[in-house]
Amino acid sequence: MEPINIVNSVIAPLDRKNVDTDQIISKEFLKRIERTGFGSFLFYHWRFDEQGNEISDFVLNKPEYKGSEILVAQDNFGCGSSREHAPWAILDYGFRVVIAPSFADIFHNNCFKNGILPIRLTEEECDEILAKGLEKPYNVEVNLAAQTVTGEDGKVYSFNIDPYYKEMLLNGWDEIALTFKYEEQIAAYEAKRIAY
Amino acid sequence: MAKNIIEKVWDSHVVYQEEGKPDLLYIDLHLIHEVTSPQAFEGLRLAGRKVRRPDLCFATMDHNVPTKNLPTINDPIAKKQIMTLADNAKEFGVELADIGHPDQGIVHVIGPELGLTQPGKTIVCGDSHTSTHGAFGALAFGIGTSEVEHVLSTQTLWQNKPKTMEIRVNGKLGVGVAAKDIILAIIAKWGIGVGTGHIVEFTGDAIRALSMEERMTICNMSIEAGAKAGLISPDATTVEFLRGRRHAPKEDKFEEAASYWLSLASDEGCSYDVVLEIDADEIEPIVTWGTNPSMGTGVSKTVPTAADFDNESDKQALKKALAYMDLEEGQPITSIEVQHVFIGSCTNSRLSDLRTAASIVEGKKLHPGVRGIVVPGSYSTKAAAEAEGLDKIFTDAGFEWRESGCSACLGMNEDIIPSGERCASTSNRNFEGRQGAGARTHLVSPAMAAAAAIEGHFVDVRKYVKQEV
Ligand code: SF4
Numbered sequence: 001m002e003p004i005n006i007v008n009s010v011i012a013p014l015d016r017k018n019v020d021t022d023q024i025i026s027k028e029f030l031k032r033i034e035r036t037g038f039g040s041f042l043f044y045h046w047r048f049d050e051q052g053n054e055i056s057d058f059v060l061n062k063p064e065y066k067g068s069e070i071l072v073a074q075d076n077f078g079c080g081s082s083r084e085h086a087p088w089a090i091l092d093y094g095f096r097v098v099i100a101p102s103f104a105d106i107f108h109n110n111c112f113k114n115g116i117l118p119i120r121l122t123e124e125e126c127d128e129i130l131a132k133g134l135e136k137p138y139n140v141e142v143n144l145a146a147q148t149v150t151g152e153d154g155k156v157y158s159f160n161i162d163p164y165y166k167e168m169l170l171n172g173w174d175e176i177a178l179t180f181k182y183e184e185q186i187a188a189y190e191a192k193r194i195a196y
Numbered sequence: 197m198a199k200n201i202i203e204k205v206w207d208s209h210v211v212y213q214e215e216g217k218p219d220l221l222y223i224d225l226h227l228i229h230e231v232t233s234p235q236a237f238e239g240l241r242l243a244g245r246k247v248r249r250p251d252l253c254f255a256t257m258d259h260n261v262p263t264k265n266l267p268t269i270n271d272p273i274a275k276k277q278i279m280t281l282a283d284n285a286k287e288f289g290v291e292l293a294d295i296g297h298p299d300q301g302i303v304h305v306i307g308p309e310l311g312l313t314q315p316g317k318t319i320v321c322g323d324s325h326t327s328t329h330g331a332f333g334a335l336a337f338g339i340g341t342s343e344v345e346h347v348l349s350t351q352t353l354w355q356n357k358p359k360t361m362e363i364r365v366n367g368k369l370g371v372g373v374a375a376k377d378i379i380l381a382i383i384a385k386w387g388i389g390v391g392t393g394h395i396v397e398f399t400g401d402a403i404r405a406l407s408m409e410e411r412m413t414i415c416n417m418s419i420e421a422g423a424k425a426g427l428i429s430p431d432a433t434t435v436e437f438l439r440g441r442r443h444a445p446k447e448d449k450f451e452e453a454a455s456y457w458l459s460l461a462s463d464e465g466c467s468y469d470v471v472l473e474i475d476a477d478e479i480e481p482i483v484t485w486g487t488n489p490s491m492g493t494g495v496s497k498t499v500p501t502a503a504d505f506d507n508e509s510d511k512q513a514l515k516k517a518l519a520y521m522d523l524e525e526g527q528p529i530t531s532i533e534v535q536h537v538f539i540g541s542c543t544n545s546r547l548s549d550l551r552t553a554a555s556i557v558e559g560k561k562l563h564p565g566v567r568g569i570v571v572p573g574s575y576s577t578k579a580a581a582e583a584e585g586l587d588k589i590f591t592d593a594g595f596e597w598r599e600s601g602c603s604a605c606l607g608m609n610e611d612i613i614p615s616g617e618r619c620a621s622t623s624n625r626n627f628e629g630r631q632g633a634g635a636r637t638h639l640v641s642p643a644m645a646a647a648a649a650i651e652g653h654f655v656d657v658r659k660y661v662k663q664e665v
Contacts, residue, residue, distance in 0.1 A: 017509060018388060018488055022627040027608050031260065031273040033234035033280050035341075045629050050615070074509070076389040079422065079488075080627060081606075082324040083232065084340035102392060105358075105424045106324060106338050113342035162356065164217045175342075176245070179350045182212050182220060186352055189211040189222050196314060196445040196453040 001115040003172035007096045008141040012068035013133035014059055019073055020080035021107060025089040038085055039092030060093075064137045070097040072129050077118075078107025087114045097142050099149065101126050112165045115172060117144055119159045129157070144170060198463035201429050202360045202395045205335040205460065209318050211352055218354040224317035225334075226347050227303045228255035228290065230281040231608070232322030236345035237284040248351045250289040254312055257281055257295055258302045262609050263571050263598035267295060274609065288348075301574020301600045304328040304542035308412065309576055311441025315430040315457035320347055324419045325542050325624065330427030331411035332434055333460055335395070337425040358424045359469040361394040365402040367476040372658035374552070374641035375410035376544060376622070378402065379417040380482035382474060384492040391423025394470065397462060398428050402476035408437040409546045416543045417624050420489040429461035483529050483654050484626050484639040486517035491626070492639065493529065495656045501525040520628055521636050522616075530654050532638065536619035537562075537649040538631070539642055540571030540598075541605035544622035549642040550581045553622075554589040556646035556660055562594035563652030569596045569611065571603040595649070607632045620648040 029041040046058050054061045071090065077100040078086060087110045090098065096116060101123040103111075111118040119142070121129070132138040132151070139152040144166065149157040168175065199207075212220040233255070240246065247253065260274040269275040278295065285292035293299035299306055304325050307313040315333035320326060322344040329336035343353055365378055383390075396418050403411070411428050418426025428434075435454045438444045445453040484492035485499045493500065499518065502511045502525060518525065523532065539545070539553050550572060562568050570590050572578035578600055581587060587597045604611040605623040607630070613619045615634025622645050626637035640648070647657040 017513065020488070020625075020627050022606075022625070022630055026629060026633075027606050030231050030608065031271070031277050033238070033277055035235045035238075045633055050633070076392065076422065079388060080324065080625060082322060082326075082338035082340055084235075084322075084342060087340075102389065104422060105392060106340060110340035110342065113340060162218075164354070175354065176243070176346050176349050179220070179346065179352060179354070182352075185212045185220070186222070186350065190351075193222065193224075194208070194316070194456065195224070196449065196456070 001172045001174065004096055004115055004117055004169050005144045006141065007069050008139070009067070009069040010065060010137045010139050011070045011072045011129060011133045012059055012065045013130045014071060014073040015130050015134065017074035018076045018079055021078055021083050021086040022080055024078070024086040025083060030083060030085055035088055036092060038089035039094065042089040042093040067094065069095055070099065070140060070142060071095045072099045072126060072133060074126060075101045075123065077103050079104040082106045084110045084114070087111050087116050091116055099126065099129065112168060113175065115169060117142065117169055119149065121149070121157050121159055125157050198466040200360055200462040200466040200468060201333055201397060201427060201460050202335065205316055205318065206357060208316070218356045220352050221318060221355050223320050223347050223351055223353060224252060225312055225319040226253045227307055227319065227321035227326070228253055228281070228344070229259055229303050229321070229323060230257045230277050231259045232341050233284065233344055234277060234280045235341050236348055237288065239345040240288070240348060245349045247288040247290060247348045252351060253290040253348070254307070255281060255285050255290050256293040256300055256303055256306060259602045259606065260608050261295060261601040263601050263603045263611060266599055270610070298575050301577065302542045302545065302602055304416065305546060305573030305577065308332065308408070309441070309574060311438055311444035314438065314444065315434060316460045320353065325416050327418045327423065327426045328412050328416040328542055330415040330418065330425050331408060333427055333430035333457065335425055335427065338419065359394045361391060361396045361423070361470040361472070362468040363396055363398050364400040364471065364473045365398060365476050366400050366473060367402055368405065369402050369476045369479065370658070372643060372661035373479055373481055374643060375406055375413040376641035377479050377482045378476065379414045380484065380489065380492050380639060381479045383417065383421050383490045384482065385474065386421065386472065388420060388488050388490045389422045391418060391421040394423055396421070396423040396426045397468070398426060399462070403428060404431065407548060408433060409548045412546070413543055417489065420624055430457045431461065481641060481644050481657055483532070483644065485521060485523055485529065486514070487520055487626055487628050489624065489626060489639060491517055495529050495644065495654055497529055499523050499525060499527045499529065530656070533618065533653045534620045534638070534648050535566060535617045536613050537566060537568040537645050538571070538604040538619055538621040538623065539569070539645050540573070540603050541623035542573065543624045544642045545571060545573030545577065547577050547580050549622065550577070550586050553642040553646040554586045556643055556657065557593040557595070557650060558589050560593055560650045562649050566649050566652055568594065568649045569598055569604065571598045572600050574600050604631050606630060613637070620645045620654070
């Protein structure tokens with residue numbers, strides 16, 4: 001997994017709440033057995049019409065947000081299905097950071113395993129950033145080590161993050177390799193485990 | 197100190213604990229299906245790792261499998277994914293209920309049927325509806341594919357301890373009102389984010405009175421309330437359901453297990469971070485009108501209007517949802533006509549669901565212009581239903597009786613609702629495009645779906661039930 005610390009980019013303002021993983025990556029793209037290549041299918045039915053043409057007023061199709069690495073949305077982002085194809089699509093499309101007031105639990109976990117930084121800001125802060133980004137392209141710098149998001153206008157937003165996952169993202173660690181260090185504890189647990 | 201069941205099961209599975217880190221939790225049962233596992237097995241192969249405890253894994257195919265004309269799989273990509281699971285199961289020594297195997301079915305239906313699902317276990321699967329297994333007092337939750345790989349290689353997961361929530365359902369459910377209506381009412385009342393960051397225990401008289409199959413329906417949809425997991429303390433109903441199941445403990449071991457299971461029930465006087473209460477007497481059959489499971493209301497009511505919401509973002513969400521669903525503000529629920537009825541999915545495809553639906557359609561015909569399909573949750577459910585003649589009741593009424601699988605719940609196989617058409621569905625998600633691009637889904641109980649199939653629009657199924665008493 002790619003380490004992540006500083007990300008500087010224009011934000012893509014997705015002004016919706018309850019964005020579910022069915023919307024992020026639709027079921028017809030879940031049949032592939034690879035981890036990569038999902039980016040072209042991200043938000044497919046919002047991005048493209050039935051003929052496969054771009055829907056021009058969808059945020060990701062607007063030229064001013066092209067190349068954005070920071071997606072900003074409203075409450076309860078990533079709800080629904082556990083499909084990790086959702087963060088794979090987000091990452092493959094080019095986003096490294098998702099900012100929202102809250103995330104669904106499984107999606108939130110899945111981000112950390114893929115080098116995506118999910119940032120929780122308050123609803124008011126997200127509304128403010130969305131409004132700025134919708135008005136005209138708004139650049140921010142995310143700094144994971146400092147736990148800040150700094151706008152081009154100098155406004156600084158701070159966020160909290162679980163220290164364990166912060167370490168993992170900063171270093172790009174493979175969690176499984178880390179867990180193997182606890183082999184002794186796992187074996188000891190198995191020896192006394194209640195099992196019927 | 198008095199403990200709730202969530203704390204008891206969690207605490208007994210901690211392998212390693214350290215300040216500033218999540219807990220390392222041991223996993224007792226890992227269920228695997230074809231869609232979320234190929235990349236995990238590939239990860240093992242690339243790293244030269246093996247499956248630590250193949251004996252604690254169980255795999256099946258369900259999401260992609262066709263529900264007619266088997267064993268032919270027309271879609272080459274689906275076929276490849278299905279074959280990949282078969283190959284992986286073989287290579288890594290994991291037991292598999294393959295296509296054509298009598299145990300095959302939707303992963304959340306077969307776990308309990310086989311007795312793999314037991315109280316006190318930690319159960320994971322690369323599928324959000326793993327919460328279903330919580331009906332037994334197991335701590336069961338969905339995980340992503342990276343976590344699938346982590347469990348395969350280590351049989352553990354790093355997990356932050358979630359907060360606990362009690363949802364107490366008091367009183368008694370009315371005739372014709374289903375477990376599905378309880379959970380839809382809960383989500384409609386408190387929203388799809390109410391459980392985020394929490395594990396929910398469902399308690400109260402109305403829950404205690406439910407069969408295991410009904411409890412599974414409730415826990416199944418706890419993820420739709422945002423909860424990490426939903427569970428119900430085990431009792432005599434739980435124990436009796438498990439007696440004699442293939443993977444349940446045998447003979448005197450069973451009694452020993454049963455007393456351990458019962459000891460896991462929440463202690464008198466235990467506490468939770470959040471407690472919510474709802475009255476079962478007030479719940480009526482629910483129909484969802486929108487594009488997430490909280491957008492639902494009683495069948496006697498109308499589609500809400502913008503005036504029913506205080507804040508601008510909810511008004512916007514209403515507008516967007518109604519535009520997608522092609523409904524009017526204030527339209528009576530019973531005026532909504534359906535072209536499709538789907539009875540199936542891990543929420544409502546068990547024998548009792550099929551029995552209930554069959555009791556409504558028996559001797560009647562599908563409304564002209566309605567297409568109905570019934571998809572049993574597993575091959576063993578299908579066989580049991582056929583032994584009772586339920587298949588005949590459905591086919592006589594004009595329904596299609598299918599092979600088992602996830603089917604139109606998510607439309608990964610050919611079972612897709614066409615764009616612009618409307619489906620009364622016993623499944624769990626009404627997201628945009630869930631059952632097919634442009635398809636409009638209304639979530640209901642099996643009885644409500646059956647009644648809509650007969651009348652061509654939503655009706656209060658309580659009328660049917662009362663007629664028959
Ligand atoms: S039936 Fe539907 S919700 Fe259940 S596991 Fe299958 S696709 Fe998921």
